[in-house]
Amino acid sequence: xxxxxxxxxxxxxxxxxxxxxxxxxxxxxxxxxxxxxxxxxxxxxxxxxxxxxxxxxxxxxxxxxxxxxxxxxxxxxxxxxxxxxxxxxxxxxxxxxxxxxxxxxxxxxxxxxxxxxxxxxxxxxxxxxxxxxxxxxxxxxxxxxxxxxxxxxxxxxxxxxxxxxxxxxxxxxxxxxxxx
Amino acid sequence: xxxxxxxxxxxxxxxxxxxxxxxxxxxxxxxxxxxxxxxxxxxxxxxxxxxxxxxxxxxxxxxxxxxxxxxxxxxxxxxxxxxxxxxxxxxxxxxxxxxxxxxxxxxxxxxxxxxxxxxxxxxxxxxxxxxxxxxxxxxxxxxxxxxxxxxxxxxxxxxxxxxxxxxxxxxxxxxxxxxx
Numbered sequence: 001x002x003x004x005x006x007x008x009x010x011x012x013x014x015x016x017x018x019x020x021x022x023x024x025x026x027x028x029x030x031x032x033x034x035x036x037x038x039x040x041x042x043x044x045x046x047x048x049x050x051x052x053x054x055x056x057x058x059x060x061x062x063x064x065x066x067x068x069x070x071x072x073x074x075x076x077x078x079x080x081x082x083x084x085x086x087x088x089x090x091x092x093x094x095x096x097x098x099x100x101x102x103x104x105x106x107x108x109x110x111x112x113x114x115x116x117x118x119x120x121x122x123x124x125x126x127x128x129x130x131x132x133x134x135x136x137x138x139x140x141x142x143x144x145x146x147x148x149x150x151x152x153x154x155x156x157x158x159x160x161x162x163x164x165x166x167x168x169x170x171x172x173x174x175x176x177x178x179x180x
Numbered sequence: 181x182x183x184x185x186x187x188x189x190x191x192x193x194x195x196x197x198x199x200x201x202x203x204x205x206x207x208x209x210x211x212x213x214x215x216x217x218x219x220x221x222x223x224x225x226x227x228x229x230x231x232x233x234x235x236x237x238x239x240x241x242x243x244x245x246x247x248x249x250x251x252x253x254x255x256x257x258x259x260x261x262x263x264x265x266x267x268x269x270x271x272x273x274x275x276x277x278x279x280x281x282x283x284x285x286x287x288x289x290x291x292x293x294x295x296x297x298x299x300x301x302x303x304x305x306x307x308x309x310x311x312x313x314x315x316x317x318x319x320x321x322x323x324x325x326x327x328x329x330x331x332x333x334x335x336x337x338x339x340x341x342x343x344x345x346x347x348x349x350x351x352x353x354x355x356x357x358x359x360x
Contacts, residue, residue, distance in 0.1 A: 008336075010335050011334050011335040011336050014215055014216065014332075014333055014334060014335035015196060015332040015333060015334050015335075015340055016195060016196010016197065016332055017196065035194055035219075036194065036218050036219045036220070037218060038216050038217060038218035038227060038228075038229060039215075039216045039229065039335070040216070040229050040309055040310065040311070041229075041310075045309075047218060047227065047229075047309065047311065048218075049218060049219065049220050049221075049227075073344075073346075076346055076348065077348075077351070080348045080351045080352055081351075083352070083355065084351065084352060084354065084355050124308075124309070126306055126309070126311070128304075129220055129225075129227065129304070129306070129311075129313055130220065130221075131218075131220070131227065131306070131309075131311065133309055149343065150340075151346075152194075152195040152196055152332065152342070153194055153195060154191050154194060154195050155190050155191040155194035155195075155219070155360070156188075156191050156349065156356065156360045157347070157348055157349030157350075157351075157352040157353070157356055157360075158345055158346065158347050158348065158349065159345070159346040159348060160195055160330075160342045160343065160344070160345055160346075161343045161344040161345075161346065162332070162340045162343055163329065163340065163341045163342055163343020163344065164253075164340070164341040164343065165338055165339070165340055165341075166253075166256055166331075166338065166339040166340075166341065167337070167338050168256065168257075168260045168337055168338065168339060169336065169337030169338060170337075171257070171260045171261075171264065171337070172260055172263070172264060172337040173337070174264065175263065175264050176336065176337055180335070180336045180337075
């Protein structure tokens with residue numbers, strides 16, 4: 001895992017990938033698959049939709065910390081597996097062969113096998129819409145990883161893998177934040 | 181444009197595509213490019229990040245209506261064009277050759293050239309996070325369109341087009357909402 005400047009962390013979430021969100025409730029680590037995420041600003045603020053229906057929500061509420069891990073396409077079956085069982089009765093790191101790595105600022109672990117990880121603090125929970133607002137405090141990207149294509153959930157049980165890349169940096173130059 | 185059941189509207193936003201959001205302020209139509217969007221539930225509720233820095237925000241606030249249009253990959257240059265000029269001095273429908281179609285429930289127009297459109301009402305604005313909460317009231321999908329690949333903005337001026345599709349419906353069967 002290589003350090004990624006926090007000013008670039010939004011580029012991990014803006015394309016809309018499936019994410020794996022880790023928590024640690026003081027006793028054990030857990031992972032949930034979250035596909036409902038959004039960028040809130042260029043300074044690593046993010047929103048996710050979650051609530052009491054996710055076992056991890058209690059840890060998120062209590063510890064005010066998590067890690068957003070971004071899996072690549074080769075992890076599709078683990079991503080679906082994590083999303084279809086519960087941390088209430090399952091050690092998902094063990095079951096799916098994920099390796100927890102110690103984070104720098106939060107107790108929730110990074111996932112070694114993922115393409116990228118963002119350590120986050122919970123800054124607000126908008127209960128009426130089940131929106132949790134996160135602030136990234138450190139970001140990492142595995143430049144050495146061979147498979148770098150992200151996964152996008154459609155929501156009907158199918159997934160789309162990153163395809164062709166189009167470069168419009170010149171057209172967008174005036175609209176991009178400094179340093180991007 | 182074929183009608184899409186509202187129960188499937190979340191599958192247009194969950195994969196994280198770039199969207200074009202139209203408004204009508206009572207005098208004219210406008211379009212903004214929004215890549216920061218999120219699904220809030222399976223009943224066509226969505227969040228978008230926007231605020232006074234977007235010319236369309238005033239219309240969104242006043243009329244409490246908009247249309248989320250989903251462009252396909254062949255519209256990349258128009259999408260970037262819409263995102264790099266302002267409705268304050270530009271008729272974006274005219275400039276980019278988009279055709280406004282009359283919506284059923286809202287004054288904001290559908291965009292004929294897009295892959296899909298969702299008519300929406302604004303149900304809340306969470307000012308402290310610049311989050312606008314939308315409720316879809318009608319959805320459409322152009323099944324006759326040849327290019328159906330969506331676009332995903334990375335945020336650095338590059339875009340990723342939908343690639344390979346992976347089917348995990350069987351693994352996810354127990355987790356999918358009814359009718360999906």
